[in-house]
Amino acid sequence: MRHRWFLGLLGWVAAWGPASADSVDLAGAEAQFKKSCGTCHVAAADGGKRQGPNLFGVVGRKAGEVGEFKYSEAFAKGSGSIVWDESTLDRWLADPQSVIPGAVMPYKQADPDKRRLVIEYLKTRR
Template identity: 70%
Template sequence: MRFRPSLGVMLWLVILMSAASAGPVDLAAAEAQFRKSCGTCHVAETGAGPRQGPNLFGVVGRKAGSVDGFKYSPALVAGGSGIVWDEGILDRWLADPQSVIPGAVMLYKQADPDKRKLVIEYLKTRR
């Protein structure tokens, strides 16, 4: 009798191999990328005030447009009401904010998925 792995077993092997090859995220590189890409307009520090954009401390898992005291654009207030920032939404937002919330005021776009991943990994540590 020959062993024939099921599709599920093969899928798990692919997932495990992908995760193993990705390795741990370099948090120093992630922080550096955040500062380079986002630091002009944002801070991600507990208790810090906003810059041009809101403080991103605790953004992962937070409802869009919900930082008290920050004046969001009307488009973000109207279009962000059902959005909770998770990795997938943040990735789309960083790639093209207008595709997530048309009319939102954020000029930055990051085409490089590796740089977006670093920024998101850094934001995940800021809770």
């Protein structure tokens, strides 16, 4: 009996232990998004905009494609062929104006862990 219980526990650890070590804390990721981006962005399937465009489905999408949002002229001109993926988003969040000069997103995140959390959250919003 005791032996069985121990094997069960081992199975549980094998199933959940290593996976959770490098998987993302999604609740934390959502909280980070709300805190860092929520004043200006939603990421909602049913649309909606604030000061910035809706970020639902942004991962894998071309820059500047949210029809109901009026991007700045600089953004419209400079977004060219940019497609938002982990690497372009990471550069954008570190320093938007280095990716699209003149873009009017007044936000920068120097901490790579926080950028990664937010990007992981956005990957779930599509």
